Amino acid sequence: xxxxxxxxxxxxxxxxxxxxxxxxxxxxxxxxxxxxxxxxxxxxxxxxxxxxxxxxxxxxxxxxxxxxxxxxxxxxxxxxxxxxxxxxxxxxxxxxxxxxxxxxxxxxxxxxxxxxxxxxxxxxxxxxxxxxxxxxxxxxxxxxxxxxxxxxxxxxxxxxxxxxxxxxxxxxxxxxxxxxxxxxxxxxxxxxxxxxxxxxxxxxxxxxxxxxxxxxxxxxxxxxxxxxxxxxxxxxxxxxxxxxxxxxxxxxxxxxxxxxxxxxxxxxxxxxxxxxxxxxxxxxxxxxxxxxxxxxxxxxxxxxxxxxxxxxxxxxxxxxxxxxxxxxxxxxxxxxxxxxxxxxxxxxxxxxxxxxxxxxxxxxxxxxxxxxxxxxxxxxxxxxxxxxxxxxxxxxxxxxxxxxxxxxxxxxxxxxxxxxxxxxxxxxxxxxxxxxxxxxxxxxxxxxxxxxxxxxxxxxxxxxxxxxxxxxxxxxxxxxxxxxxxxxxxxxxxxxxxxxxxxxxxxxxxxxxxxxxxxxxxxxxxxxxxxxxxxxxxxxxxxxxxxxxxxxxxxxxxxxxxxxxxxxxxxxxxxxxxxxxxxxxxxxxxxxxxxxxxxxxxxxxxxxxxxxxxxxxxxxxxxxxxxxxxxxxxxxxxxxxxxxxxxxx
Numbered sequence: 001x002x003x004x005x006x007x008x009x010x011x012x013x014x015x016x017x018x019x020x021x022x023x024x025x026x027x028x029x030x031x032x033x034x035x036x037x038x039x040x041x042x043x044x045x046x047x048x049x050x051x052x053x054x055x056x057x058x059x060x061x062x063x064x065x066x067x068x069x070x071x072x073x074x075x076x077x078x079x080x081x082x083x084x085x086x087x088x089x090x091x092x093x094x095x096x097x098x099x100x101x102x103x104x105x106x107x108x109x110x111x112x113x114x115x116x117x118x119x120x121x122x123x124x125x126x127x128x129x130x131x132x133x134x135x136x137x138x139x140x141x142x143x144x145x146x147x148x149x150x151x152x153x154x155x156x157x158x159x160x161x162x163x164x165x166x167x168x169x170x171x172x173x174x175x176x177x178x179x180x181x182x183x184x185x186x187x188x189x190x191x192x193x194x195x196x197x198x199x200x201x202x203x204x205x206x207x208x209x210x211x212x213x214x215x216x217x218x219x220x221x222x223x224x225x226x227x228x229x230x231x232x233x234x235x236x237x238x239x240x241x242x243x244x245x246x247x248x249x250x251x252x253x254x255x256x257x258x259x260x261x262x263x264x265x266x267x268x269x270x271x272x273x274x275x276x277x278x279x280x281x282x283x284x285x286x287x288x289x290x291x292x293x294x295x296x297x298x299x300x301x302x303x304x305x306x307x308x309x310x311x312x313x314x315x316x317x318x319x320x321x322x323x324x325x326x327x328x329x330x331x332x333x334x335x336x337x338x339x340x341x342x343x344x345x346x347x348x349x350x351x352x353x354x355x356x357x358x359x360x361x362x363x364x365x366x367x368x369x370x371x372x373x374x375x376x377x378x379x380x381x382x383x384x385x386x387x388x389x390x391x392x393x394x395x396x397x398x399x400x401x402x403x404x405x406x407x408x409x410x411x412x413x414x415x416x417x418x419x420x421x422x423x424x425x426x427x428x429x430x431x432x433x434x435x436x437x438x439x440x441x442x443x444x445x446x447x448x449x450x451x452x453x454x455x456x457x458x459x460x461x462x463x464x465x466x467x468x469x470x471x472x473x474x475x476x477x478x479x480x481x482x483x484x485x486x487x488x489x490x491x492x493x494x495x496x497x498x499x500x501x502x503x504x505x506x507x508x509x510x511x512x513x514x515x516x517x518x519x520x521x522x523x524x525x526x527x528x529x530x531x532x533x534x535x536x537x538x539x540x541x542x543x544x545x546x547x548x549x550x551x552x553x554x555x556x557x558x559x560x561x562x563x564x565x566x567x568x569x570x571x572x573x574x575x576x577x578x579x580x581x582x583x584x585x586x587x588x589x590x591x592x593x594x595x596x597x598x599x600x601x602x603x604x605x606x607x608x609x610x611x612x613x614x615x616x617x618x619x620x621x622x623x624x625x626x627x628x629x630x631x632x633x634x635x636x637x638x639x640x641x642x643x644x645x646x647x648x649x
Contacts, residue, residue: 012174013076013086014185016093019168020072020100021065023160027104028061029054032216034108035115044213053217056204060219063200066192067221072096073189081176090173094161097168101157109149111220120215120508120581122224202226202598209611211513235347235634238597242627244635248272250628254573255564270560270636276547278554282371285530285553286435286496287442288427288487289364289545291340292476293333293450296505297520299473309474312481313522316500318533320526323566325539327519327576327587328504333446334386335579336503339542341365341395341444343561345586345633346579348597352637353391362560363395364546368442371555374434376400376441378427380448381417388446397444400430412457417448419456420476424483428490435492446503450476469506484526498526499549501542512609513594514578514585525552539574539587540566562633577629586626591619593626601627 032054036044044050075096079089114122161168176182200222208214235241242250248271255272256265264275297303302314303324329339329346338344338351341363352358365375375397383389383401393399402417405426412419427445434441449456454472455465461478463471480500487493502521510518523545525531531552543563550557551565564570575588585594592606603612603619612619 012171013089013176013182014073015174016076016097016168016171017069017072017189019164019171020069020097023101023164024065024068024104025058025061027108028064028219029057031108031111031220032057034112036216038112038115039212041212044210044216049213053208053213056207056217057219059200059204060217060222063196064219064221066189066196068100069189070193072100073186076176077179077182077186079176081178086173086176089176090169093172094165094168098157098161101160102153105153105157107220109153113144114220121218122220206600211510235631235638238599239348239595239630239634240599240601240623240627241631242624246624247628247631247635250624251562251632254625254629255562255569266558269639271632272562272636273558273560276550276555276557276559278551278556280554282555283553284372284440284495285527286431286440286492287368287373287499287549287553288431288496289340289442289444289499289501289549290480290483291333291336291444291446291501291503292480292522293447293503294469294506295450295473295476295502295522296507296518297522298505298507298517299470300522303520303522306470309470310477310522312477312484313500313524315481316484316498316526317522317524319528320498320524320531320533322535323523323525323540324535324537325574326501326521326523326544327516327539327541327578328502328521329519329542329577330579331504331508331518333503334388336542337386337388337391337446339577340501340503340545341392343543343546343563344636345541345543345562345577345629346584347630347634347637348579348582348584353387355637357637358387358391359394361395363397364549365392365442365444366396367546367550367555367557368440369396370557371440373440373442374398376430376443378423378430378443378445379417380420380423380446392444400426412455414448414451414453414455416451420447420449420479421457421460421482423447424479425486427483428486431487431492432490435490441492447476447479449479450506494529496527497530497549497552499545500524500526501545508580512604513580513583513596514592515609516576516578516587516592516606519576519578525549536566538566538570539576540570541576543577544570560636562629575625584626584630586622586629588622588625589618591622593619593623595626595630 044053072093075093076089079085079092111121205214205217208217251272252265255274266273266275298305300310300313301307302317302322329335330351332351334351334353335346338353339346342352342361343364352361369375377388377392377397377399379388379401381402383399389399389401405418405422409425410418410422423445427443431441431443450469450472453466454468456472456475458465461471461474463474465471484498487496501523505518505521507518541563544566545563547559547561547563548566551567564573575586578585578587583594583596585592587606590606591603591612593601593603595601601623603614603623604610605612
């Protein structure tokens with residue numbers, strides 16, 4: 001169709017679309033090569049790997065191009081074939097081409113920025129970020145020389161147009177023939193996006209087994225629209241499933257593997273609801289949960305990471321309970337908040353806080369509230385971001401965010417929020433006021449400083465503000481140390497459990513879709529005089545935090561949590577859950593089962609990424625475990641969206 005469009009047998013005006021197509025295809029090919037060079041992953045640069053990447057990439061570039069050509073075809077249709085009409089088309093389409101060049105260059109630059117942050121083409125994160133333009137645009141403005149970058153884009157676009165002005169003007173002002181002929185050609189162009197929508201899917205890029213090659217072969221425009229359509233997926237329709245009763249039995253059997261006792265399952269619409277009976281009387285301790293922004297184990301010395309960045313966290317790990325093999329469920333804050341609060345495995349698409357039906361769930365704060373606690377969610381930014389305020393407020397928490405901190409109490413702030421030390425100082429005030437009134441408090445604090453642009457107050461640490469992530473990590477660690485030091489002077493300190501855990505890591509690049517090292521996070525429980533120092537090497541997940549904390553407090557409750565007490569039950573079944581955009585994984589005994597759309601599944605060695613035969617009995621077993629857990633989690637969430645009478649049937 002494109003060949004016919006640009007042949008000599010048709011209106012010469014439509015040859016102007018040829019220049020648009022060539023520029024678009026060239027720009028996307030250069031972006032692909034630029035991302036390859038930026039990653040310095042030279043394994044993909046060898047000819048027998050690079051050529052397939054470029055070839056498959058061209059398929060997706062053509063798919064995106066069919067949409068880009070539409071406005072130019074409409075312009076060619078509407079301007080008449082008179083001498084003035086030809087000149088008018090030449091001027092109007094030239095302006096459109098300059099605007100198009102600016103757009104192409106802007107998207108190319110945006111892809112580079114996004115790739116630097118997330119190691120992928122545009123995905124549902126990019127779609128979500130269109131909602132939170134204040135934070136996203138503010139972060140870009142604070143992190144990059146935006147003015148110079150936009151000026152460079154404008155100048156480069158004008159330079160490219162100047163270079164192409166003569167051949168483009170010649171085509172744009174050429175014979176356009178009659179309206180009927182132009183209508184047929186424009187109709188053909190309008191048909192191409194429809195054809196590409198149905199003809200091009202995930203199959204070409206899925207030919208690559210290496211994630212980096214798969215991402216390079218993608219196209220940012222195409223991936224953005226794909227993400228827009230697939231933010232939430234029906235697990236049963238797109239993923240491998242088991243018979244419902246079999247899935248329920250597998251998960252219930254796993255949850256029943258507690259040490260020396262049997263859980264009492266309750267007749268309920270929730271198939272995993274069970275009564276957890278504590279061994280002793282409840283311990284009325286305050287709980288302060290600090291979820292730390294983007295802190296992977298690779299930055300924490302006590303976890304084998306970089307030296308000298310986290311002296312406070314390392315000390316708390318030595319003096320408290322250090323969980324050495326804990327894994328995040330995802331690569332975003334909202335996914336970490338979901339796991340820590342709801343104790344549920346990650347499901348494809350949006351995390352629960354971002355969904356419309358995000359209220360009425362059993363939460364860690366909710367269980368503690370039933371036992372006399374006041375649950376607080378404290379965030380240094382504005383809580384509308386990632387729907388935090390709606391989610392936590394709608395599930396029984398008192399939400400305290402950036403707006404509660406007076407201007408005179410702010411030492412530093414970025415677009416993401418006030419400095420961690422400012423929010424910790426405010427937390428001290430909130431704890432003081434509530435404990436003085438005789439309340440038990442559960443405070444969940446979300447830090448913000450370990451985030452681009454990595455700036456913080458001066459003279460706090462020995463790394464200059466704004467110099468990179470290492471400085472932000474060390475500053476956050478310093479702020480946590482100061483927070484606990486100040487808390488130790490308060491009467492409520494001796495009766496408080498401090499829980500320190502990361503929301504996710506800062507590294508998205510990996511050798512497989514779900515490399516475990518990219519999900520390994522620190523998790524420490526600190527309460528001097530009440531918690532004996534110990535190191536727990538049990539493989540565990542973020543979703544296990546809530547049951548573990550409740551067990552330490554001797555809380556009895558009817559549990560709908562998928563997590564388990566790491567200190568007892570977790571020893572019997574050591575597993576972790578992970579996810580990226582559309583792939584979810586279940587790791588157990590050194591293997592990881594991955595589930596992807598179109599019912600694709602595979603089992604790999606966690607350490608090497610080697611694919612295990614699907615016929616291996618052990619692989620079959622771990623795959624059934626994975627399917628059962630994710631399927632049941634998705635089903636529990638789906639039931640929340642159905643009317644009560646439908647769920648009851």
